[in-house]
Amino acid sequence: MRRLIAVIQAIGFATYKEWAAFRSHMAASLLVGPVLFLVQVFIWQAMYDGKETLNGLTYSQMLAYFGVVTLIHYISFDFADWNLQMLVRSGKFVTFALRPLPHWLFAFSQKLGHRSLALWIEVLPVMALFIFVFGVNMKPAAPGWAILSIMLSFLMNFFINYCVGLTAFWLVRAEGVRRVFLLLKDVSAGVFIPLSFFPDALQKILFFLPFQFITYLPTRVYIGDYELAGIHLSLGEAVGLQAAAVAVAGVVTIALYGAALRRFTGVGV
Known part of the structure; x- marks a missing residue:
């Protein structure tokens, strides 16, 4: 376990330094x-x-909602889907298939390093802007639950995006599927409008989909x-439900990754 943690830290730190050299892009x-x-506004x-x-x-709560949505976007931003599809399409994924560390864990380590850099380049400056320029109340109702929920959002976004990237093992060129899916994901996550504004019948469907756990639920937990x-x-019940959903998403991701590897090696035989 210590060795695994050391590997994750090394990959994350290397990614941090790599992106720090191009921080103007971020x-x-x-x-x-x-x-x-x-x-x-x-x-x-x-x-x-x-x-x-x-x-x-x-x-004021509505402004806080979209302020928190923006911060969650910066914190949980993920490019694992695009990166994985590029590796599969170019054939470079074979180098990862031969490594002892599964690629999904490598990609997650990269995300940790990338978003660590984003904390002081994107998250903190934008939060200060919302507070001091727009006058938005960005104080969480329950800081402990809010932080935990945002951390779970970070994981959920990674698992969902990585699963989208895994479709490249079956479709090869999955860019069109990726774009459509990510648009539907943002709509269903409450990025553009709170999910409580949708018709009741649609809300019932959205409640059982995993996307609300990326944005809507952590935002509402943040508001209180x-x-x-x-x-x-309650906030505890909401975060508990989110944790259960993240655990299921993690199991699905690992299972789908195993199926993708079997297909990948099957193609090479």
Whole structure:
């Protein structure tokens, strides 16, 4: 176990140093989040004109919602799907198939290093901007539950994206599938609009899909109140449900990875 942890740390630190050399590329994304947030401010100002609440959320809570959504996007951002499909398509995945460390763990280690750098280049500057420029209340209702939920969001996003990347073992050129799936994932995760704004029938479907655990649930936990499809959960219950979903996603990812490797070696025979 100590050796495994040391390997993960080494890969993460190497990725951190690699991206630190090109941190201006990452810093450019600082413009995107605030601009999109400003658009949300204009939209919801008009929506809340003459209203105190919408679907149980006040205007300040709505701004906090999209502020937290932006931060979660920066923290849990993942490129494992694109990277894995590129490796499979180019044939370079064979070098990883021969290594004792499974590629999914290598990719996760890379993400740890990449997002560690993002904490001070993207997350902290954007949070300061939201607080001091836009006046958004970014204080979590329950810091412990909020941090745990965001960590689980980090894992869930990786598992889902990696599973999308694994489709390359069957489709080879899966870019179209990847783009469509990621769009549906963002919609179903509550990135563009809180899931509680969807029709009741659709909310019931979204409740059982894994995508809400990436954005919607951790955002509502951060705000301090979870509700979807008429189901109200305490923060502990919501995070517990999220943890169970992440565990299932992890098992599915490892099982799918094993099936992909069997197909990969089968093609080479």
